[in-house]
Amino acid sequence: MRDPHRKVTLGALELTVLEQLWEGGPAHVAAMHAAVGEPRGLARNTIQSTLERLARKRLADRRKVGRAYEYRARVSRSAWLSRALRNLIDEVPGVDPPLLLSTFVDLVERADAATLEELEALVRKRREEKEGGP
Amino acid sequence: MSSALATAGVILAAWLSFAAATSLAVTLVWRTRDRWLPGMHPRHRAGVALAAAAAPSVVPTLLVLACLEPGLAGLAGWHRDHCLSHADHLHLCVVHATAALHAPVATILVLAGAAFGAVLGRGIRELVRTRRYVAALRCSAGPALGAGFRIVASAHPFSLATGLVRGEIWVSSALVAALSKEELDVVLMHERAHVERRDPLRRAAAAALSFPLGPRARRSVLSELALASEQACDEAAARSLGARLRVAEAILAAERLAGAAVRSTLAGLPAFGGSAVRRRIASLLEAEPAAPALLAPLRIAFFLAVGALVLVADPLHHATEHWLHLLLGGR
Numbered sequence: 001m002r003d004p005h006r007k008v009t010l011g012a013l014e015l016t017v018l019e020q021l022w023e024g025g026p027a028h029v030a031a032m033h034a035a036v037g038e039p040r041g042l043a044r045n046t047i048q049s050t051l052e053r054l055a056r057k058r059l060a061d062r063r064k065v066g067r068a069y070e071y072r073a074r075v076s077r078s079a080w081l082s083r084a085l086r087n088l089i090d091e092v093p094g095v096d097p098p099l100l101l102s103t104f105v106d107l108v109e110r111a112d113a114a115t116l117e118e119l120e121a122l123v124r125k126r127r128e129e130k131e132g133g134p
Numbered sequence: 135m136s137s138a139l140a141t142a143g144v145i146l147a148a149w150l151s152f153a154a155a156t157s158l159a160v161t162l163v164w165r166t167r168d169r170w171l172p173g174m175h176p177r178h179r180a181g182v183a184l185a186a187a188a189a190p191s192v193v194p195t196l197l198v199l200a201c202l203e204p205g206l207a208g209l210a211g212w213h214r215d216h217c218l219s220h221a222d223h224l225h226l227c228v229v230h231a232t233a234a235l236h237a238p239v240a241t242i243l244v245l246a247g248a249a250f251g252a253v254l255g256r257g258i259r260e261l262v263r264t265r266r267y268v269a270a271l272r273c274s275a276g277p278a279l280g281a282g283f284r285i286v287a288s289a290h291p292f293s294l295a296t297g298l299v300r301g302e303i304w305v306s307s308a309l310v311a312a313l314s315k316e317e318l319d320v321v322l323m324h325e326r327a328h329v330e331r332r333d334p335l336r337r338a339a340a341a342a343l344s345f346p347l348g349p350r351a352r353r354s355v356l357s358e359l360a361l362a363s364e365q366a367c368d369e370a371a372a373r374s375l376g377a378r379l380r381v382a383e384a385i386l387a388a389e390r391l392a393g394a395a396v397r398s399t400l401a402g403l404p405a406f407g408g409s410a411v412r413r414r415i416a417s418l419l420e421a422e423p424a425a426p427a428l429l430a431p432l433r434i435a436f437f438l439a440v441g442a443l444v445l446v447a448d449p450l451h452h453a454t455e456h457w458l459h460l461l462l463g464g465r
Binding site for chain 1: 390393415
C-alpha cells in the first residue's frame with residue numbers, strides 16, 4: 001500500500017500543469033496543451049506524458065470523456081503546499097522550525113510583495129525625514 | 135474501581151472543573167484585549183500572553199493543591215481534619231479516599247485521563263522534534279564564533295535562538311552572505327535578546343500549559359506571545375543600537391530574502407498573511423512605548439494570591455467537594 005505522506009517531487013513543468021488544473025479545472029490534453037504547451041513551444045506529447053506522470057504520482061485523476069481522457073487535480077492546492085512545506089521542513093534546517101522556536105522573520109507567514117514595498121516606502125520616507133530634518 | 139483510582143478520579147474531576155472555569159474566564163477576558171493590550175510595551179504584552187497561556191493549567195493546579203491542603207494539614211495535626219466532620223459527600227482528599235465512583239463517571243474520567251496522556255505525548259513529541267532539529271543545526275554548523283553565534287551551512291536565509299536552558303544563536307550562511315554588516319548586527323542583537331529573555335523556554339511553557347484553552351483562543355494567545363516576543367527583541371536591538379529605523383530595515387531585508395528563498399524552492403507558494411511584519415515595522419516607526427516596572431509588584435501580587443489561597447483552603451475545599459458530589463454523585 002502506498003504511503004499517502006511519502007515524498008513526491010515535481011519538475012517545473014509538472015508543477016505548471018498542476019497549477020493549471022487548480023486554476024482552470026479539469027482539462028483534456030488538447031486544452032492543457034493550448035494553455036501550457038503552446039506558449040512554451042512544447043509538443044502535445046510532452047504535455048500528455050506530464051499529465052500521465054501526475055496521474056502516476058496520484059496528484060491527478062483521469063477519466064474517459066468521449067474519445068479522450070479528461071484530467072483533474074486529485075489534491076487541493078493547500079494540501080499540496082502543506083505537503084511540500086513538510087518535505088522542506090524535513091530537509092532544510094531553517095525552514096519552519098518546530099513550534100517551540102522562532103526565526104527572525106517567519107518563514108511560513110510570508111508578506112506579499114505589495115506589502116513589503118509599502119513598508120519599505122514608509123521606512124524610506126521616515127529615514128529621509130530624519131536625515132533631512134533639523 | 136479501587137479507592138485510590140476513585141480518589142485520583144475525584145482530583146482529576148476537580149482539576150478539570152477548575153481548568154474549564156479558568157479557560158472560560160481567560161477566553162472572555164482575552165476577547166476584550168483590543169481595548170487594553172495594544173498600548174502596552176511588547177515586553178508586557180508578552181508577559182500577559184504568557185500568563186493567559188499558563189493560567190488554564192497553573193490556576194487549577196494551585197486550586198487543587200489548596201483543596202488538598204486541609205486533609206494534609208489535618209494529617210499533620212496542624213488543624214482539625216475537615217473530612218472527619220462530614221460523611222454526606224465524597225472526599226477531595228488524598229488521606230480519606232473516596233470509596234468508589236459510578237461506572238459512567240469513572241469511564242468519563244478514564245477517558246479524560248487518556249486525553250491528558252495524549253496531550254502530554256504530543257508535547258513530548260514536539261520537544262523531541264525540537265531537539266532533533268537543533269541536533270541537525272549542530273551537525274551543519276561551524277564552531278561558535280566570538281560574537282556568540284554559530285553559522286549553519288544552508289542556502290536558506292534564517293536566524294534563530296534555541297535552548298530551553300542554555301541559549302544558542304544560529305545564523306545561516308545564506309543570511310550572513312546576503313545581509314550587510316549593519317543588518318547582521320541587528321539580527322544578532324535581536325537573537326541575543328531572545329536568549330536573554332529565555333523566549334524558547336517561555337514558548338515551550340506557553341504551548342504546554344495552554345492546552346485546556348479552546349483551539350481558537352489558544353492560537354490567538356500563542357500567536358500574540360510569538361509576535362510580542364519578536365517585538366520585545368526588536369525593541370531591545372533598537373535600544374542597544376540607538377537606531378529604530380535600522381532594525382526596521384533589517385527586518386524588511388530579511389523578509390525579502392526569506393520570501394525569495396521559499397518562492398524559489400516552492401513555485402506557486404502564495405504569501406500568507408504578513409501581518410506580523412506589518413505590526414513590527416509600524417511599531418518601530420513609532421517611539422518605544424512606556425514600560426513601567428511592573429515585574430516586582432506582579433510577583434508580590436502573585437505570592438499574596440497564593441498565600442490567600444491557603445487562608446481560604448478550607449471553604450474552597452468544602453465548596454469543591456459539594457460541587458464534585460453534584461457532578462459525580464460519589465458513593
